[in-house]
Amino acid sequence: MRCEKFLELVEVYFDGELDELERARVAEHLEACATCAGALRKLEREQRLYLRYECDAEPAPAFWQNVMARAAREGAAQTGSTPLRDRLRALLESFSAPRFSPSLTALVVLIAVAITALVMTGVNRKEKATDVNVSRLNNESTASSTPDALAVRSASTGAPEGEAVDEKEGDGATVGGQQSPQVKDGPKDRAVLVAKREEIRRRREAVSNHEPTPDKLVREAEQKYVAAIAILSRDVNRRRPQLDQETAAQFEKALAAIDRTIENTRRVARKHPGDPIAAQYMLTAYARKVDVLREIVGY
Amino acid sequence: MEVMRLAGQPGAYADASMNSHEDLIARARRGDEEAFRLIFERYTRPVISFIFYMVNRRDLAEELAQETFVRAYKNINGLRDEAKLSTWLFGIARNVAREAVRDRQRARADHLELEDRAVAAIRDERPTPVGELLSKELNGLMSEALLKLDEDKRLVFTLKVYQQRSYDEIAQITGFSIPKIRNALHRARAEMRRRLSSYLGVKDEM
Numbered sequence: 001m002r003c004e005k006f007l008e009l010v011e012v013y014f015d016g017e018l019d020e021l022e023r024a025r026v027a028e029h030l031e032a033c034a035t036c037a038g039a040l041r042k043l044e045r046e047q048r049l050y051l052r053y054e055c056d057a058e059p060a061p062a063f064w065q066n067v068m069a070r071a072a073r074e075g076a077a078q079t080g081s082t083p084l085r086d087r088l089r090a091l092l093e094s095f096s097a098p099r100f101s102p103s104l105t106a107l108v109v110l111i112a113v114a115i116t117a118l119v120m121t122g123v124n125r126k127e128k129a130t131d132v133n134v135s136r137l138n139n140e141s142t143a144s145s146t147p148d149a150l151a152v153r154s155a156s157t158g159a160p161e162g163e164a165v166d167e168k169e170g171d172g173a174t175v176g177g178q179q180s181p182q183v184k185d186g187p188k189d190r191a192v193l194v195a196k197r198e199e200i201r202r203r204r205e206a207v208s209n210h211e212p213t214p215d216k217l218v219r220e221a222e223q224k225y226v227a228a229i230a231i232l233s234r235d236v237n238r239r240r241p242q243l244d245q246e247t248a249a250q251f252e253k254a255l256a257a258i259d260r261t262i263e264n265t266r267r268v269a270r271k272h273p274g275d276p277i278a279a280q281y282m283l284t285a286y287a288r289k290v291d292v293l294r295e296i297v298g299y
Numbered sequence: 300m301e302v303m304r305l306a307g308q309p310g311a312y313a314d315a316s317m318n319s320h321e322d323l324i325a326r327a328r329r330g331d332e333e334a335f336r337l338i339f340e341r342y343t344r345p346v347i348s349f350i351f352y353m354v355n356r357r358d359l360a361e362e363l364a365q366e367t368f369v370r371a372y373k374n375i376n377g378l379r380d381e382a383k384l385s386t387w388l389f390g391i392a393r394n395v396a397r398e399a400v401r402d403r404q405r406a407r408a409d410h411l412e413l414e415d416r417a418v419a420a421i422r423d424e425r426p427t428p429v430g431e432l433l434s435k436e437l438n439g440l441m442s443e444a445l446l447k448l449d450e451d452k453r454l455v456f457t458l459k460v461y462q463q464r465s466y467d468e469i470a471q472i473t474g475f476s477i478p479k480i481r482n483a484l485h486r487a488r489a490e491m492r493r494r495l496s497s498y499l500g501v502k503d504e505m
Contacts, residue, residue, distance in 0.1 A: 011485055015459065017466050046492060046499065050460050053441035055351040057344040060361060064340065067365050068332050071372040242377040244329065 006036050014043045215273040225286035232293035251296050261285045327375050346392050352457040353396035367392040386471040444494035452487035
C-alpha cells in the first residue's frame with residue numbers, strides 16, 4: 001500500500017518535479033524498496049531508448065533566408081499590394097463619402113443594405129398611409145391647418161410624440177381653439193369630425209401594434225450594430241497588443257473619426273426619427289465602424 | 300558582435316546581455332528582421348526537432364518550423380512576457396504542428412500514412428555516430444509507437460522526453476493543467492512501454 005503510493009511518485013521524482021521534502025522522502029524509500037528502485041531504473045532505461053530515436057535537426061542552409069522571404073511575402077499578401085496607411089486612407093475616404101466598398105465585409109454590407117431597404121420600405125409605406133389619412137382628413141373636415149410635413153412627421157414617428165398630437169387633435173375644444181381656427185362647424189359636425197379622427201387614430205394604433213414602425217426598425221438595426229461592435233471590440237482589444245504602435249495609432253484615429261460621425265448622425269436621426277436619410281447616414285456610420293473593426297481583427 | 304555593440308550603449312553597463320536582449324526584442328517588434336533572427340536563431344534546432352516528433356516527417360518538420368518562425372515574426376507584438384519567449388514560440392510550433400497533423404489526417408488515407416512512414420524510415424539514412432546506430436526496425440517501431448499516441452499524449456511526451464521541459468513550461472505551452480500533464484505523461488509512457496516491450500525485454504537481458 002505504502003509502496004503503491006511511492007510508485008506513483010517515482011515518475012514525478014524521475015522528472016525532477018518533486019519539492020525538496022518529497023524528493024528526500026522518495027529517495028529514502030528508494031534506498032529500501034527494490035520494487036520502486038526497479039521502477040526508477042526502468043524509467044531511466046526507457047528514457048535512454050527514446051532518446052536514441054533522435055532527430056537530425058540541422059536546418060537547411062537556406063532555412064532563415066526562406067523564413068524571412070516568406071515573412072516578407074506573406075506580410076505583403078496579408079496587407080494586399082497597398083500599404084496599410086493607403087488602405088486606411090481609402091477606408092476613411094469611402095467613409096466621408098458614404099459608399100460600401102467590396103471587401104471582406106461584403107456580408108456586413110449586405111446586412112446593412114437589407115436593413116436599410118427594410119427601413120426605407122417601412123418609411124415609404126407609412127408615409128403613403130399617412131398621406132391618405134391626412135388627405136382624407138382634409139377633404140372630409142377641412143379642419144386641418146396643420147402642415148402636411150408636421151402630420152407626416154408625427155405619424156411616421158408612431159411614438160408617444162405622434163400619439164400626443166393625435167390626442168390633442170382628438171380633443172375637440174383644443175383642436176378648435178388652438179389648431180383649427182377655420183373650423184366653424186356646429187357641435188354635430190364637430191362630433192362627426194372627432195369620431196373620424198378617433199377612427200384614424202385607432203387605425204394607426206392598430207397598424208403600429210402589428211407592424212414595426214420605421215423608427216423601431218431603425219432602433220433595432222442600431223441595436224444589432226451596437227451588439228456586433230461590442231463583440232468585435234472584444235476581439236480588437238485582444239488583438240491590440242499585437243499591433244505595432246503606428247498601425248494602432250492609425251486605427252485609433254480612424255475609429256475616433258467614425259465615432260464622431262456616429263454621434264453626429266445619431267443626434268440628427270434622434271431629432272428627426274422619421275427621416276430616412278438621417279437613419280441611412282447613421283446606419284452607414286455604424287456599418288463603417290464594423291468595417292474598420294473587422295479590418296483590425298483581420299490585420 | 301551585435302551584443303558587444305549594444306552593450307556599449309549608455310545605461311547598458313550593469314547587465315549588458317539582458318539589455319541587449321530587450322533591445323533586440325524592441326527592434327524585432329518594430330519589424331527589424333536582423334534582430335528577430337538574432338533572437339530566434341538559437342531555437343531553430345529545438346523547433347525542428349519538436350515538430351519532427353509531432354508529425355514524424357523530417358522534410359515536413361523543416362517546412363513547419365519555417366512556418367512557426369514566420370508566424371512568430373508576424374505576431375511578435377503578441378509576445379507579452381519576454382521571459383517566456385521560448386514557451387511562446389513552442390506554443391506557436393505546437394499550433395502549427397497540430398494544424399498539419401489534422402490536415403494530413405483529413406487529406407490522406409491510411410495506406411498513404413503507412414507509405415509516409417516507409418518514406419520517413421528511408422529518409423532517416425543520415426550519418427549517425429558510431430555506437431548510436433539504431434536499427435531500422437527499432438526506428439520504425441519508435442516512430443509507429445509515437446504516432447499511435449493521441450495528440451495530447453504525444454505533445455506532452457515529446458515536450459518532456461525530447462525537449463526536457465518542466466511541467467510548468469509544458470503547461471504554458473499547451474494550456475493543460477499540471478494534473479492533466481502528469482496523467483497524460485504517465486499514460487503515454489505506459490503505452491510506449493507496451494508497444495516497445497519486446498525491444499525493452501531484449502535490452503533487459505543485455
